[in-house]
Each structure stands twice: as C-alpha cells, then as structure tokens.
Amino acid sequence: MIEGFAAALPANAWNWVAVWRRNYLAWKKVSLVTILGNLADPMIYLFGLGTGLGIMVGRVDGASYIAFLAAGMVAVSAMTASTMETLYAAFARMHSQRTWEAMLYTHVTLGDIVLGELAWAATKAFLAGTAITIVTATLGYAAWPSVLYALPIIALTGCVFASLAMVVTALSPSYDYFVFYQTLVLTPMMFLSGAVFPSDQLPGAFQQIARCMPLSHAIDLIRPVMLDRPIGGIALHVGVLGLYALLPFFLSMALLRRRLMR
C-alpha cells in the first residue's frame, strides 16, 4: 500500500513541466478569449461595488472603499481562477478527455500530473490576479511599488486553491458536485475573509472561523502591500497558506490514486 503510494508520487522535480506545457500549449490557442473572460468578472465587481457601495460606505480602515475592495478582489480572482481550472478543466482532462490516462502510459507519474495541473492552475490565478493588480495600480488605487510584493502572494494563493479544488475533483463523480463546493465553501469564505468588508466587523465566532480560512491569510498579506502599510505576522500567514497548499496536495494524490489506479 505504502509502496503503491510511493509510485504515485512525483517522479522527480521537473517531470511536471511537461504536463504544464501541454496545458499551456492548448491554452495559447484560446488565450485572448479566456483572459478577457477571467478579467471581466472581478473588474465588474470591483467597479460596480467599489463605486456604488463606496458612496454609502465612505472610507474603510483609512482607505477609500474601492482601494480596500481591490485587495479583496485580487485575492478572490486568484481563488476563482485556480478553482475553476482545477474543478472543470482538470476534471475534464481526467475524466471525459482521458488526457491523464495517456500521460500515465509514459514516464509521467500521477504525482507529476497533479503537480503539473496545480502549477498550471496557479499560473492562471497569477495571470488573473496580476491583471487586476495592474489595473488598480494604474488607476491609482494601489501603492506603487510595494504592490509588486503582491505578486508572489497571488501565486501562492493560486496554489492553495488549486490544491483544495483538486481534492474536490478527486472526490466528485461528475461536474454536478462542483457547485456545492463553490456555493457552500468558496462564497461564504469570500464574505468571511474580509474581501468585501473588514472581518473585524463580524461576531466573534465568525472571526474565529475566518482566521482558519486560507483566503483571510491571503488578504491579510495582499491588502497591506497594496495599500503600502506594515504587515503583521508574515510568517504565520505564509505558513498557513503553505500548509493549505501542501496537505490537500498529498490528500488529493492519495484520493486520485484510489480512483484512477484501482
């Protein structure tokens, strides 16, 4: 059993690149459409909510509401982009298109595939988050150049949510189950984690829950760098995000091995 799991681990440190490159090649052909699609949604939220609600809310934590919201939207867009990629696109490659099956005929192991898919989803998250960061910085809602520190955090956030979504992908019998994860986990997380309003406004119990959620830690890192403020507890935030990226990765590999190699 243990031996079997070892065979499913990544074979080496670079095999996953071949998987990543396969996805990149396929994506390149439709990149313009998907970039626009990925950008439109968070932009509409940002400017719709930002300007509309901003009038009523005024300033939040000493920043304009739209600048406050921008950090939340960057984190949420990274979360959404990598979740969507891992739930729908990776599931299709595993299930209906049988792309993974073909990969398993070769030198690539299941772990390499999972790693390549996660890296790819994180890449897409990075693109989506970075695009919004650039727009907000250009419009003057984010501080330059400290906003650049947001980029590695966006990538890490992408890894976290790809990893979590991979567990859902590994467990779902079909596409129909993904919506539960989105509405019951991700949407509440967005509201509890301080993306659209400060989480210290929440009742104590909810604040406790929020502290366990990866999105709050991502936002606690991204918001200060975008507003050029001092960050507290970097190690804690990065550590929590790291755990949220690693543990589901191993869990999803074990689940996928049981599902695909039985």
Added chain:
Amino acid sequence: MSQDQKHQVLKRKLGPEDLRRFETPAIERESHGQTSAKSSVPDSASTVAVDFAGVTKSYGNKVVVDELSFSVASGECFGLLGPNGAGKSTIARMLLGMTCPDAGAITVLGVPVPARARLARRGIGVVPQFDNLDQELTVRENLLVFGRYFGMSTRQSEAVIPSLLEFARLERKADARVSELSGGMKRCLTMARALINDPQLIVMDEPTTGLDPHARHLIWERLRALLARGKTIILTTHFMEEAERLCDRLCVLEKGRNIAEGGPQALIDEHIGCQVMEIYGGDPHELLSLVKPHSQRIEVSGETLYCYAPDPDQVRTQLQGRAGLRLLLRPANLEDVFLRLTGREMEE
C-alpha cells in the same frame, strides 16, 4: 540469472541510450549496438518480453482476472482473445502498472511490474481501447507533447516526427486538429504516438474496434510492418479473424481465465480438427438426428446446424433430396474453437 546480469540486460534494453539515439550519428549507433550486444548475456530476460504468473485481480466480489499465466516471447504477436468483460483491458492496465494485481507476479521487459513499472514503460507503447488524443491540439503537437512526457526535448521529437507521420500515413494532416480526423486516422495517430519512445513492446487494446474495413486493413498492415521491425505486440481483440490473421500465438480468455493457448492453427487443429458444414433452411432438430451418426460433433445455434464431420460427403449424401436446404462447407476457424470452448447449445 544473477542480479548483476539482469542489470546489464536491463541497461541495454532500457537505458538512457534509448533517448540519446536521436542524437547519435548512424555509424556511432552501429558500434554502440555491437558493444551492447557483446556485453549482454543471452538468457530468458532477453527472449521473454512479458510474463504473467498466476495473476489475479478482483473488483469487489467480482474476479476479473483469475489465476492468469502466459508468457510472450520477444518479436511475437500475442493475442488476448475474449468477449466483452473478459478482462482484456484490465490485463493491459496491469501490464502497464496502472493497476496492481491482488496476487501473482508480472514481469515486463525483464522488470517486475508494478514495482518498477515506470522503467518498464520506457520500452512500451500503448494504443488504448478508447482514444485519448488531445482533441484541441494538432497532429504534430500531439506527438510533440507526448514525447515530452518521455523527457524528449522538442528537437529530439522533431527529429522522429516526420517518420512517425509517414508511418501513420498522416504527412498531409500534420497541422490538422485531431477533432478534424476520421476514426481511422485517429487510430493511426494513436499508433504513431505509441512509437515515439521507440518501444520494444506495443500493447494494442482492440485497435480495430469501431473502424470501417478500409481503416481496419490499414491498421493490420501497419501492425505487420511493426512486427517486421522486430517489435513485440500484445493485441487484445474480440474479432476472431483479426486474431487468426495476425497473432503468432494467442490465449483465449473467458471471465479472466486462460481457457486455451497456442498458435491459431494449432488451436483449430486441436479443438476442431476437421472441416465445418453449416446447414440451414430446415428444422435444425429434425436435421440433427439425420446427420448425427456421421459427425464428430454437432452444435445448434439459432436455425443453423454446425456439423463437424470428418467425412462431409457422407453428410451431404444423407441430406440429399431435401428441398430448401443450404449447405456450406468451410475450413474450421477460431470462432469455432471459441464457441466450442465457451460452450454453445452443444450436443456431443
């Protein structure tokens, strides 16, 4: 055989040289081949490509592969012949290390599987039962991407892609998307893809199922070209004709059990051993009693009587003068063997 010798054989067959060959000039390759031929020890590992010993696999309570043993020699075309659900694809998956047997031992190209399946896969090409080409990519991109999974650089892949396209007769489709190809072309591309790592062993799971006769004949012809190049092929099929045409030896499977093994003709001789007379156009049960004394065995399937008669003329004489009866005398084939072994409504 000592561990050391085994290692040497392995190194020759599956070493990193396999991938480097794309760079070495022809002359160097010659000499390289000679040295490795000298250093390797001719023994069972170099002549036996695949060995299954007492392999069992169940899903839940259902035994899918049952105490299966067979062995495939290098350069041979070995068939796994069985109806739907006989366990053919499961056997192929176990051979690739994609699923673990519950019991028994599998050796592929001298390597224990699944323990060292990744090493074994370096020498295996796979043509799966269900297409898993990348629909979004072009023909050429499919090959390129697949080469990368074996650690081949773009340059290394591009060096072999023209000959693979030629093999698959897809030179003019190199830049077409896979979704634009016909079923037969897709299967040819899958075959080409399976060859990118220059495998010694090719596993083909029902390669002609669902293809039209033209495509089927093309696949058969390509398959024979591979055998001529010295490749070992494991072919699963439920077409008796395909097995009879292509396989040097085959194993007939029923519910995951090996119920007969041998060359196609040997199996026919052993289990049937005479010509078959098909009789139809009358009441089969009435005819049965008429021809019974002159036949070795008789089977009834629907309205047709299969009469295994050492002397068909006697049967013919017996039936003379009966109107509306049609007789067809033909050589026995694998289908007869299969039906005999798996049991039709049988009357000895």
